[in-house]
Amino acid sequence: MISWWGLFRNALWIVGLAVSLAAWSYARWWAQQNRVRLRQVINMPLFVVPFSAGLALFSLGLALSGRRWWEIAAWAVLTVLCVGQGVYSWLTGRRRDEKPALQQHAKRP
DSSP states (O other): OOOHHHHHHHHHHHHHHHHHHHHHHHHHHHHHHTTOOHHHHHTSHHHHHHHHHHHHHHHHHHHHHOOSHHHHHHHHHHHHHHHHHHHHHHHHHHHSOHHHHHHHHOOOO
């Protein structure tokens, strides 16, 4: 018999890692296409928001899979920090216009 709770817990951290890897891959591709240093792209909300969301899902999945109280607490704190970083980056990215910032970093041939 399938443990649906166990499937859900493990699917969370697997999907979280997949989202983080996809965000990293996209940021690296975008930096290469626009001839920008990866370091600059990593600081943009274009990368930080999905990467933080992926890390939040990863840490939430591990918090739900934890066996000891301190393990659950540590993963829960990391989840809250990742969500906070993602929300902060999203809000600051919305306040300033993102498109001019992306166009400013992009070098046209």
